[in-house]
Amino acid sequence: xxxxxxxKVVRGQCKAEIIVYPSSFSFLGDVDLExxxxxxxxxxxxxxxxxxxxxIFYETKGSSGGAxxxxxxxNIGKAPAALIxxxxxxxxxxxxxxxxxxPFASGLDQSALYELKNGxxxxxxxxxxxxxxx
Amino acid sequence: xxxxxxxxxxxxxxxxxxxxxxxxxxxxLGEAFGAERLVDIVYCHYPAEMGIxxxxxxxxxxxxxxxxxxxxxxxxxxxxxxxxxxxxTGIPLSLAKLQMKIEDAHRSMGILETFTCTPQHLGFIxxxxxxxxxxxxxxxxYYNSVLGVRTNRxxxxxxxxxxxxxxxxxxxxxxxxxxxxxxxxxxIPEKRMxxxxxxxxxxxxxxxxVGSEVPVIEGVTTQKQEHLLALGATLATAGSVTLFHLxxxxxxxxxxxxxxxxxxxxxxxxxxxxxxxxxxxxxxxxNRGEKIDFVTLGCPHYTLTQLQNVAEKLKNRSIAxxxxxxxxxxxxxxxQAEYSGIVERIEKSGAKVITDTCxxxxxxxxxxCREYGLKVPNVEAMVCNSGKMLRYVKDLIGCRTAxxxxxxxxxxxxxxxxxx
Numbered sequence: 402x403x404x405x406x407x408x409k410v411v412r413g414q415c416k417a418e419i420i421v422y423p424s425s426f427s428f429l430g431d432v433d434l435e436x437x438x439x440x441x442x443x444x445x446x447x448x449x450x451x452x453x454x455x456x457i458f459y460e461t462k463g464s465s466g467g468a469x470x471x472x473x474x475x476n477i478g479k480a481p482a483a484l485i486x487x488x489x490x491x492x493x494x495x496x497x498x499x500x501x502x503x504p505f506a507s508g509l510d511q512s513a514l515y516e517l518k519n520g521x522x523x524x525x526x527x528x529x530x531x532x533x534x535x
Numbered sequence: 536x537x538x539x540x541x542x543x544x545x546x547x548x549x550x551x552x553x554x555x556x557x558x559x560x561x562x563x564l565g566e567a568f569g570a571e572r573l574v575d576i577v578y579c580h581y582p583a584e585m586g587i588x589x590x591x592x593x594x595x596x597x598x599x600x601x602x603x604x605x606x607x608x609x610x611x612x613x614x615x616x617x618x619x620x621x622x623x624t625g626i627p628l629s630l631a632k633l634q635m636k637i638e639d640a641h642r643s644m645g646i647l648e649t650f651t652c653t654p655q656h657l658g659f660i661x662x663x664x665x666x667x668x669x670x671x672x673x674x675x676x677y678y679n680s681v682l683g684v685r686t687n688r689x690x691x692x693x694x695x696x697x698x699x700x701x702x703x704x705x706x707x708x709x710x711x712x713x714x715x716x717x718x719x720x721x722x723i724p725e726k727r728m729x730x731x732x733x734x735x736x737x738x739x740x741x742x743x744x745v746g747s748e749v750p751v752i753e754g755v756t757t758q759k760q761e762h763l764l765a766l767g768a769t770l771a772t773a774g775s776v777t778l779f780h781l782x783x784x785x786x787x788x789x790x791x792x793x794x795x796x797x798x799x800x801x802x803x804x805x806x807x808x809x810x811x812x813x814x815x816x817x818x819x820x821x822n823r824g825e826k827i828d829f830v831t832l833g834c835p836h837y838t839l840t841q842l843q844n845v846a847e848k849l850k851n852r853s854i855a856x857x858x859x860x861x862x863x864x865x866x867x868x869x870x871q872a873e874y875s876g877i878v879e880r881i882e883k884s885g886a887k888v889i890t891d892t893c894x895x896x897x898x899x900x901x902x903x904c905r906e907y908g909l910k911v912p913n914v915e916a917m918v919c920n921s922g923k924m925l926r927y928v929k930d931l932i933g934c935r936t937a938x939x940x941x942x943x944x945x946x947x948x949x950x951x952x953x954x955x
Contacts, residue, residue: 410567468691469588476590490567496691499563 413504468497565703610896738769833863855951
């Protein structure tokens with residue numbers, strides 16, 4: 402088991418499978434709004450679903466439509482279980498995470514993007530700012 | 536975060552569940568960005584709840600049915616059609632009827648149905664330095680920069696600020712985030728800057744460079760409301776600028792030194808007419824003399840004076856067959872313009888004075904047409920005096936565009952081809 406420190410952006414905790422996108426991510430355009438699968442990334446990522454997973458990414462980029470995308474995914478029951486970024490949180494996405502009760506953390510060490518394996522089970526505890534990966 | 540006793544009471548339900556939920560969201564927003572406390576806001580400009588976004592109106596109606604009331608003066612942003620005269624834009628009746636449901640929902644919550652991107656034209660001008668929660672990027676930058684009223688770029692949570700009357704003390708509400716970050720020295724003849732399209736182009740150029748930072752613009756000046764509005768609108772479109780300083784004009788920058796809070800950077804960007812020309816060519820792909828079929832004025836929504844000027848230019852003239860000419864404003868201004876005979880003079884020419892909406896917020900978006908199975912309105916070439924409008928038209932309506940001054944827009948509408 403490995404433990405990472407993270408900073409709480411939006412409260413909550415969960416235990417779920419992780420999916421790691423090591424670059425900048427645009428919620429508007431990089432994920433399918435009906436299936437929640439990634440439309441970008443290499444062969445190991447493209448086509449994988451974010452639904453119910455802890456989605457770990459470097460930072461957000463692009464349009465300010467992220468909140469509405471998160472809301473749409475939540476409405477169809479396919480929102481990620483939690484969001485974790487390396488860089489500081491994006492204002493718009495944070496609003497979406499608050500409204501849709503999606504736990505959100507930032508400040509993950511960049512090296513984690515390469516250490517963590519897709520499909521591992523992790524526990525996010527934002528009362529204590531900790532991500533535990535099995 | 537430190538809360539007052541009253542805020543704690545609100546959170547614990549003393550004023551009901553709706554207020555408790557609202558302040559909880561606003562506290563979470565503050566916690567996410569490290570705010571120390573909340574402040575009382577004195578005014579809110581409420582998000583558009585638009586028929587063209589699926590589920591948006593239904594959600595707003597459902598929320599209003601819970602009985603929540605805004606606790607500060609609250610105006611509303613633009614819609615996808617003219618609610619008083621829906622046929623004027625050619626929107627299908629079913630979509631207009633959906634959009635109309637927003638009016639009762641907003642009224643029941645105490646929101647004033649202004650449906651405009653320029654509430655400042657309606658007299659909603661709180662005192663210098665006061666805290667507000669606003670949506671609509673062109674209004675946000677105008678309130679911050681020209682009026683010195685403090686707000687961030689609000690999003691989905693603005694609804695909850697209106698309900699609880701609070702916002703976290705963070706971002707552009709704080710002095711330290713209001714200092715200039717980038718210095719622009721502009722060397723462009725005064726005469727060229729005497730039209731709002733030139734200010735629109737300047738804002739476009741600087742916005743691209745500065746992104747979300749705070750530009751200080753020196754070397755050109757204006758005291759005209761429409762110039763400052765045009766500059767702000769494109770700064771907030773090409774970049775995501777929330778605040779600019781025009782030393783000697785905007786209230787927090789009597790001098791360049793004051794704009795930078797005493798720390799003037801060593802480096803600056805030099806802007807010349809060539810840079811302005813570059814923006815015009817980026818936003819223009821219609822040649823002189825080519826056929827045009829759409830002319831838009833009123834981005835951001837026109838003032839009464841601007842409508843008066845257009846009416847004067849259109850006196851005893853007719854626009855060409857097959858040209859749509861929309862002049863967009865808010866409903867209070869149209870009422871006054873009707874009273875003054877301005878609307879009649881404009882409409883005699885074949886042009887239309889439209890309220891509550893504009894081309895890119897209307898059903899004319901290609902994606903909206905596809906989603907609702909509407910016939911895509913046939914637009915080939917649009918001319919406009921606003922860089923903001925044209926930036927969005929390219930993607931959302933997908934026609935060719937040209938950035939022109941107001942007179943050339945009007946002459947083009949009359950000729951049915953691009954005149955400049």
